[in-house]
Amino acid sequence: xxxxxxxxxxxxxxxxxxxxxxxxxxxxxxxxxxxxxxxxxxxxxxxxxxxxxxxxxxxxxxxxxxxxxxxxxxxxxxxxxxxxxxxxxxxxxxxxxxxxxxxxxxxxxxxxxxxxxxxxxxxxxxxxxxxxxxxxxxxxxxxxxxxxxxxxxxxxxxxxxxxxxxxxxxxxxxxxxxxxxxxxxxxxxxxxxxxxxxxxxxxxxxxxxxxxxxxxxxxxxxxxxxxxxxxxxxxxxxxxxxxxxxxxxxxxxxxxxxxxxxxxxxxxxxxxxxxxxxxxxxxxxxxx
Ligand SMILES: [Fe+2]
Ligand SMILES: [Fe+2]
Numbered sequence: 001x002x003x004x005x006x007x008x009x010x011x012x013x014x015x016x017x018x019x020x021x022x023x024x025x026x027x028x029x030x031x032x033x034x035x036x037x038x039x040x041x042x043x044x045x046x047x048x049x050x051x052x053x054x055x056x057x058x059x060x061x062x063x064x065x066x067x068x069x070x071x072x073x074x075x076x077x078x079x080x081x082x083x084x085x086x087x088x089x090x091x092x093x094x095x096x097x098x099x100x101x102x103x104x105x106x107x108x109x110x111x112x113x114x115x116x117x118x119x120x121x122x123x124x125x126x127x128x129x130x131x132x133x134x135x136x137x138x139x140x141x142x143x144x145x146x147x148x149x150x151x152x153x154x155x156x157x158x159x160x161x162x163x164x165x166x167x168x169x170x171x172x173x174x175x176x177x178x179x180x181x182x183x184x185x186x187x188x189x190x191x192x193x194x195x196x197x198x199x200x201x202x203x204x205x206x207x208x209x210x211x212x213x214x215x216x217x218x219x220x221x222x223x224x225x226x227x228x229x230x231x232x233x234x235x236x237x238x239x240x241x242x243x244x245x246x247x248x249x250x251x252x253x254x255x256x257x258x259x260x261x262x263x264x265x266x267x268x269x270x271x272x273x274x275x276x277x278x279x280x281x282x283x284x285x286x287x288x
Pocket of ligand 1: 049079080083163167
């Protein structure tokens with residue numbers, strides 16, 4: 001049995017998020033550039049996670065997905081829905097702080113979900129979800145391992161650590177669905193060839209857009225902050241190393257067993273999901 005099948009780690013945690021302590025838009029170590037990078041990540045989360053759900057939802061009726069996998073998928077949907085709600089709650093605070101993101105968000109969502117997504121068949125869309133989930137899990141590993149948000153505002157540190165911990169917990173779910181329905185190296189890699197560049201281009205364009213609105217794009221200070229975070233502190237090197245593991249033929253999400261990072265992160269109280277009892281499960285989840 002593969003490690004991904006042995007580790008049933010997907011748990012539901014609820015928390016009422018409020019960001020009253022966020023009084024400064026440069027909430028991450030006082031750096032505008034790095035704060036905007038993670039602000040853009042936040043802007044991408046809700047619609048991206050809706051994309052995962054509507055894609056994998058189509059697989060729940062497939063005979064290759066057994067009862068255990070379906071239950072795990074429902075917990076995955078629940079986690080992703082709660083991530084979307086939390087990040088969207090922070091958008092209100094961004095607007096209060098004068099961060100104008102609407103034009104970027106409209107543009108990027110049109111490109112990703114009106115142009116790119118409809119052109120892909122289900123096989124490629126599942127492959128893209130599995131690839132982005134690998135990006136999320138790698139980012140989670142890098143952030144939690146390095147405690148990179150130690151100098152961040154408390155509520156945002158808590159939200160990101162919770163989110164990244166759960167990305168690690170459920171990192172094998174989409175991979176497992178892809179492996180059951182469309183096994184093979186090229187089925188996995190094709191989605192990555194679309195999803196990896198799309199994700200990093202979207203974050204780069206969004207960060208450049210938000211910084212330019214503040215007159216901070218292409219300034220010496222921005223370059224220094226980005227160099228310090230991504231290069232000098234080794235974040236880019238660590239992230240790139242883990243991302244590249246995806247291209248090995250023998251790749252398996254739990255080959256890197258970093259579950260301890262998720263369980264030791266600062267997390268809201270866990271509540272067990274009522275999913276097994278509920279006929280409202282999927283429809284309720286998808287309405288969240
Ligand atoms: Fe998520
Ligand atoms: Fe995820």
